[in-house]
Amino acid sequence: MEEVVLYLLKLMLVSLMVGLVGLKVMVVLWWRPRKIEDHFSKQGIRGPPYRFLLGNAKELLGLMLKASSKPMPFSHNILPRVLSFYHHWRKIYGATFLVWFGPTVRLTVSDPDLIREIFTSKSEFYEKNEAHPLIKQLEGDGLLSLKGEKWAHHRKIITPTFHMENLKLLIPVAAQQVIEMLDKWCEMADSGEVEIEVSEWFQILTEDIITRTAFGSSYEDGKVIFRLQAEQMVLASEAFQKVFIPGYRFIPTKRNIKSWKLDKEIKKSLVNLIDRRRENSFNQTPENGTKDLLGLMIQASAKESAPSSEITVRDMAEECKSFFFAGEQTTSNLLTWTAVLLSMHPQWQSAARDEVLRVCGPRGMPSKDDVAKLKTLSMILNEALRLYPPVVATIRRAKSDVELGAYKIPRGTELLIPILAVHHDQAIWGNDANEFNPTRFSNGVARAAKHPAGFIPFGLGFRTCIGQNLAILQSKLTLAIILQRFSLHLAPHYQHAPTVLMFLYPQYGAPIVFRRLADPVVNQDQRVLN
Numbered sequence: 001m002e003e004v005v006l007y008l009l010k011l012m013l014v015s016l017m018v019g020l021v022g023l024k025v026m027v028v029l030w031w032r033p034r035k036i037e038d039h040f041s042k043q044g045i046r047g048p049p050y051r052f053l054l055g056n057a058k059e060l061l062g063l064m065l066k067a068s069s070k071p072m073p074f075s076h077n078i079l080p081r082v083l084s085f086y087h088h089w090r091k092i093y094g095a096t097f098l099v100w101f102g103p104t105v106r107l108t109v110s111d112p113d114l115i116r117e118i119f120t121s122k123s124e125f126y127e128k129n130e131a132h133p134l135i136k137q138l139e140g141d142g143l144l145s146l147k148g149e150k151w152a153h154h155r156k157i158i159t160p161t162f163h164m165e166n167l168k169l170l171i172p173v174a175a176q177q178v179i180e181m182l183d184k185w186c187e188m189a190d191s192g193e194v195e196i197e198v199s200e201w202f203q204i205l206t207e208d209i210i211t212r213t214a215f216g217s218s219y220e221d222g223k224v225i226f227r228l229q230a231e232q233m234v235l236a237s238e239a240f241q242k243v244f245i246p247g248y249r250f251i252p253t254k255r256n257i258k259s260w261k262l263d264k265e266i267k268k269s270l271v272n273l274i275d276r277r278r279e280n281s282f283n284q285t286p287e288n289g290t291k292d293l294l295g296l297m298i299q300a301s302a303k304e305s306a307p308s309s310e311i312t313v314r315d316m317a318e319e320c321k322s323f324f325f326a327g328e329q330t331t332s333n334l335l336t337w338t339a340v341l342l343s344m345h346p347q348w349q350s351a352a353r354d355e356v357l358r359v360c361g362p363r364g365m366p367s368k369d370d371v372a373k374l375k376t377l378s379m380i381l382n383e384a385l386r387l388y389p390p391v392v393a394t395i396r397r398a399k400s401d402v403e404l405g406a407y408k409i410p411r412g413t414e415l416l417i418p419i420l421a422v423h424h425d426q427a428i429w430g431n432d433a434n435e436f437n438p439t440r441f442s443n444g445v446a447r448a449a450k451h452p453a454g455f456i457p458f459g460l461g462f463r464t465c466i467g468q469n470l471a472i473l474q475s476k477l478t479l480a481i482i483l484q485r486f487s488l489h490l491a492p493h494y495q496h497a498p499t500v501l502m503f504l505y506p507q508y509g510a511p512i513v514f515r516r517l518a519d520p521v522v523n524q525d526q527r528v529l530n
C-alpha cells in the first residue's frame with residue numbers, strides 16, 4: 001500500500017514538473033509574443049505576425065534566398081537585395097516594425113533621432129545583444145561583445161594601439177606590403193593588364209596589417225596564430241550556414257573535434273608567445289616600437305593586482321579573436337567595394353589619381369601627411385562606406401523598460417538598426433541617395449547628411465568602432481599606391497551581387513582588370529620626374 005502511494009506521489013510530481021515545463025514553454029513561445037505584439041500594436045507598431053516557435057524566420061529566409069538568387073543591375077540601390085526582408089516589410093508596415101527571429105522580437109529603428117537616443121543620449125538604457133553562439137565563437141569574448149566594467153577596462157587598455165601617432169609608425173611597412181602585392185600583379189600582367197579577384201588579395205593585405213597591430217614585434221608568431229583563427233572562422237561559418245541545433249557544438253562531430261583542436265593550439269601558441277614577450281619586456285621599453293594589442297595587455301596584466309581587473313591569458317586570446325573578426329573582413333570589404341566603385345565611375349577614378357599624383361608623385365611612397373591631404377580619396381571612401389557599409393546592421397537590447405521617442409519599449413526588446421537603410425534613405429540624403437556622388441562629402445562628414453546620425457558606418461557613441469582610424473589609413477594608403485600604378489575597370493564577367501553573410505560582400509566575387517600605367521620618366525640622376 002505504502003509503495004503504491006509513493007508511486008502515485010512520484011507520478012504526480014513528474015506530471016507537475018512536465019506541466020510546469022510545458023507551461024513555461026507555452027509562455028515563452030506563445031503567450032509572451034502575443035503580449036508583446038499587443039503592447040506594440042497599441043502604439044501603432046505592427047509587423048509580420050508571430051508564428052509559433054519560428055517567428056518570421058521562414059518568410060525571412062525565403063525573401064533573402066529569392067533576393068540573392070540572381071545578380072542585380074549595375075545600380076547602387078542595393079537595399080532590396082541585401083536586406084530584402086527589411087525592404088519588403090517596410091513597404092507594408094512602415095519603417096518602424098516588429099520582426100520575429102524565432103521567439104526573439106526585434107524592433108527596426110531607422111529614424112536618426114531615435115538612433116541618436118539609443119547610441120548617445122540614452123545609451124545607458126541599452127546594451128549589446130547576446131550574439132548567436134556561432135557568431136560568439138567567431139568574434140570572441142573581447143571588446144565587440146564585452147559589457148560593463150570589463151569592457152571599459154579593456155577598451156582603455158587597447159585604445160592607445162589606435163592613436164594616430166601610433167598608427168603612423170605602421171605606414172612604411174603597410175605601404176611596402178601594398179607595393180609587394182602590386183609587384184606580383186605586374187609580373188602577372190604580361191600584356192600590360194591582369195584580371196584580379198580583388199577580395200582575396202585585399203583580405204591577405206588586411207590580415208597582415210591587423211597582425212602587426214595585434215602582435216607588433218611578434219608579427220611572425222602572430223601570423224601563425226591568426227592563420228589558425230582563420231581556419232576556425234571557416235569552420236564556424238560553415239556551421240553558421242547550416243540549420244542551428246542548440247548544443248550541437250558540444251557533440252564530438254568531425255568538425256567540432258577539429259575546432260576544439262584548433263582552439264587548444266591557438267591557446268598554446270598564445271601562452272608561449274606571451275611568455276616570450278614577458279621575458280623580452282625586461283630588455284625593451286614599449287616606446288621603442290609601436291604599441292600593439294598584445295604588448296599593452298601584457299603590460300596591463302603585470303600592473304593589475306585587483307582580481308576584478310585582472311587580465312588573463314584567456315582575455316588576451318579572446319581580444320585577438322575580436323580583433324581578427326572585427327578588423328579583417330570589414331576593411332578588405334571596404335577596399336573591395338571602393339575598387340568596384342572606382343571601376344564603375346572612371347571620372348572619379350581619374351580625379352582621385354590626379355590628386356594622388358599631385359600629392360605623392362607617380363611612385364612616391366605616401367607619408368602620413370600625404371595621406372591626410374588626399375581629400376578626394378577621403379570623399380570616395382566615405383561614399384563607399386555610405387553605399388556599401390561592410391556592417392549593414394547592428395543590434396541593441398533594452399536593459400530596462402525605456403521610452404524611445406514616444407514609444408514605450410519593454411525590457412529585453414532588441415532594436416535592429418539597419419545601417420544600410422539609413423545610408424540609403426532619401427529623407428536623409430536627398431533624391432540622389434542611391435547615386436554615387438562623393439561630392440556630398442566635400443564639406444566633411446558632419447555636413448554631408450541632413451542629420452548627424454545619418455552616417456554611421458562605424459557605429460555611434462561610446463561603442464563606436466575602435467579600429468576606424470586604422471581601416472581608413474590602410475584603405476587610403478592601399479588605394480593611393482594602386483592609383484599611382486594602375487587604371488582599373490570591371491572584368492566583363494563581373495556580376496553585381498552585394499549580399500550579406502556577417503559582412504557585406506560580393507556574392508560572385510569582384511574580378512577587376514588592372515592596366516599598368518606607363519612607368520614614370522626617369523632622368524639621369526634616377527630621380528622620378530613628376
Ligand code: HEM
Binds near residue numbers: 155322456465
Ligand atoms: C571599414 C572597416 C570597419 C568597419 C566598417 C567597422 C564597423 C564597426 C561598427 C559598425 C562597429 C560598432 C558595432 C556596434 O555598435 O554594434 C564596430 C566596432 C568595433 N570594431 Fe570596427 N569596423 C571596421 C574596422 C575595424 C578594424 C580594422 C578593427 C580592429 C583592428 C575593428 C575593431 C572593432 C572593435 C574591437 C569594435 C568593438 C568596439 C567596442 O564595442 O568597444 N574594426 N566596427
